[in-house]
Amino acid sequence: MLALRTRRLFDGVRPVPMARPTVLLSGGVIEAVLDGPPPRGAELVDLGDTTLLPGLVDAHVHLAFDATPDTMGSLAVADDDTLLARMRTAATATLDAGVTTARDLGDRGYLGLRVRAETADAPHLGPRLLVAGPPITSYGGHCWFLGGEVDGVDAIRAAVRHRAERGVDVVKVVVTGGQLTPGSLPHEMQFGPVELAAVVRESHRYGLPVTGHCHAADGVAAAVSAGFDGIEHCTFVTADGVHADPALLARMAAAGTRITLTLGTVGNGGGGGGGDPRRAAVHAALRRVAGSGVPVACASDAGCGPGKPHGSSLAYGVEAMVDLGVPPTAALRAVTSGAAQVCGLADRVGRIAPGYDADLLAVHGDPTVEPGALRRVAAVLRAGQRVR
Ligand SMILES: [Zn+2]
Structure with a gap:
């Protein structure tokens, strides 16, 4: 299981108020979203001062x-x-x-x-x-x-x-x-x-x-x-x-x-x-x-x-x-x-929620305040794999 830690989370619908948002991924799918340390055994990837969004x-x-x-x-x-x-x-x-x-x-x-x-x-x-x-x-x-x-x-x-x-x-x-x-x-x-x-x-x-x-x-x-x-x-x-x-x-x-x-x-x-x-x-x-x-x-x-x-x-x-x-x-x-x-994919992509595909984008800055931050890509995951 992979645990992605970020500073801010936009879940595809709204910014989620959490101190230490952590998204758990397994088998290419989002398992859970939690506020705090990941469970024991999970591989932690700290994305630093980023905002995590759905891909x-x-x-x-x-x-x-x-x-x-x-x-x-x-x-x-x-x-x-x-x-x-x-x-x-x-x-x-x-x-x-x-x-x-x-x-x-x-x-x-x-x-x-x-x-x-x-x-x-x-x-x-x-x-x-x-x-x-x-x-x-x-x-x-x-x-x-x-x-x-x-x-x-x-x-x-x-x-x-x-x-x-x-x-x-x-x-x-x-x-x-x-x-x-x-x-x-x-x-x-x-x-x-x-x-x-x-x-x-x-x-x-x-x-x-x-x-x-x-x-x-x-x-x-x-x-x-x-x-x-x-x-x-x-x-x-x-x-x-x-x-x-x-x-x-x-x-x-x-x-x-x-x-x-x-x-x-x-x-x-x-x-x-x-x-x-x-x-x-x-x-x-x-x-x-x-x-x-x-x-x-x-x-x-x-x-x-x-x-x-x-x-x-x-x-x-x-x-x-x-x-x-x-x-x-x-x-x-x-x-x-x-x-x-x-696109007819509302049940699979576009949200950070359990059961959704682990397609994710981390950017530097906060695009919910400054949309230009969307261009400062820090990491991209597709199907649970880090591709950038
Ligand atoms: Zn066209």
Whole structure:
């Protein structure tokens, strides 16, 4: 049995007031949390003046994207071996930052499934991964270059079946346009209600959750009406502004829709709007979402462009969320227990409590007071093994 002693404990829900928090681990699982000396026979690891948190959960990454200004171009010229090597490096960088669980919401050729298997066998190589494979999109639609283009209900059903047979964890659908793809506009729809209903019906038939890339306010509404389990980005943009309809948010809360906000850029928390009125309006909408009572994850969308490197981006997202006016403990929940809930793993990760996986992050300083402390990694454990 391993006993980790720390100075402060955030258990994934709240800071736990203890003088000498000690977490006992055995067999890759958390056995107990106590205040005081460990039981005789336990191997004590004193983490010094640190805060111990659950390993972080990043609900939205793209290991295949290289965080350059032209992710699409560099992907196009990379063969599968090159891309796989890049994804392995990204997975390692992600774990280095204390992210012990990550959901890859768009790869090419299902390469994420290979990395998922590798990190499952060897926890020091990267986080536990949930993988969507190539996102389902319309012809020429956002992220078409990942290979998931479909047209019509029959093709959608076949695409879902194919993903289920390959063993994906979640189905990702590009409901609206996005910024990354030339010719694609975030406020425009890519699928109609019949197609969206078909993808949900087919995914649920295979027991798979469906999450939708939705920037447009109309897209969020359409995906919620179709029964999507999750919404990515959720910026509520329209052709001429931003409209986060309170009635729609109430519907999402009632339906249990899980929202993943993608926030934070390295070197710039990005929560203030930076003088750009549209950006400020998006942030006002995100603030409303964060306070709406809907389960919310704060995620990085790591890899999708400059300022979004794998690993450290997520901590900047927490800072951005705090900049939006969200209390630090709530922002930390959005990368631990809340993100685990969004990923469907609430009973296994994202909390420091008996029975949970021994995925842990120790940082210097106190992120419940100063979120930037999240970047000062002191130790990372995954499945009970110290990996950093
Ligand atoms: Zn993305």
